[in-house]
Amino acid sequence: MIRILDGPEIRTVTIARPERRNALTPDGLDDLASAVREAHQPVVYVRGEGAAFCAGADLDVVAGLNRESAEEFAERGQRVANEIERADSVVVAGIDGAARGGGVELALACDVRVATPDATFAEPGVRLGLFGAWGGTARLPDTVGLGEALDLALSGRVVTAEEARRMGLVSRIVEEPRSVAEELAANASDALSIVKTRVRDRSPVEVQAEREAEAFGELVTSNADDIAARRDSGEWK
Incomplete structure (x- = not known):
């Protein structure tokens, strides 16, 4: 279900179950988490095979759950989303379909979300008497704002790529989402990791400021030769 292709700077993780629109089973969730967690590359690119990015939970699995196993399935999805968010690598979701x-x-757990013009988005659980329980009720309002989040979650309506970009659900619409992963991977890997950590830090402002200064000092020290070379070449002018 999860296929991995490793390059020197990018690990490509493909959810490869196109006959089920890349819907995820518990084992598929675990495999996805492992693929992201164990990456040594500075960038992980997550995509879906075929005409969909991911249809979410496999309804064949959901239909067979009782209350206890349903809670366990939700918690598993939450753990996977948390692992994606906390991964050392920068994780890019390339959403097509x-x-x-x-x-x-x-996708919300990924650091960068980019879509093709054909991408569409929806939280249709409400039509089945369900809702998104893999961390969506927390991440969606943080990303698009409370009003938009309630509209999406309560209506189940389908959102186009352009509307998703407008509300901040994705940051770009591109023909080839992998190009964004390649753009990020061209930057300094240590800076990528530190920037991700700093931007995602939700500590009090005073704590963030201290950590920011320490991280800046660390990067200036470790990249001193490269900084000097770029300065001397006039690249920043």
């Missing part, structure tokens, strides 16, 4: 329910939630 449909992202639904848990697919939206997993």
Whole structure:
């Protein structure tokens, strides 16, 4: 279900279950988490095979759950989303085709989300008497704002790529989402990791400021030769 292609700077992780619109089972969730967690590359690029990015939870699995196992499935999805968010690598979601329910939630856990013009988004769980329980009720309002989040989650309506970009659900619309992963991977890997950590830090402002200064000092020291070379070449002028 999860296919991995390793390059020197980018690990490509493909959710490869196109016959089910890349819907995820519990094992698929675990495999996805492992693929992201174990990456040594500075950038991980997550994509779906075929006509969808990810349809979320496999409804064949959901239909067989009782209350206890349903809670366990939700908690598993939450753990996977947390692992994506906390990964050392910068994680880029390349969304082509449909992202639904848990697919939206997993994309929200990624650091950068880019879409093709054909991408669409929806939280259709409410139509089945469900909702997105893989961290979506927390991440969606943080990303698009409370009003937009409630509209999406309560209506189940389908959102186009352009509307998703307008509300901040994705940052770019491009023909080839992998190009964004390649753009990021061309930067200094240590800076990528530190910038991700600093921007995601939700500590009090005073704590963030102290950590920011320490991280800046660390990068200036470790990249001193490269900084000097770029200065001397006039690249920054």
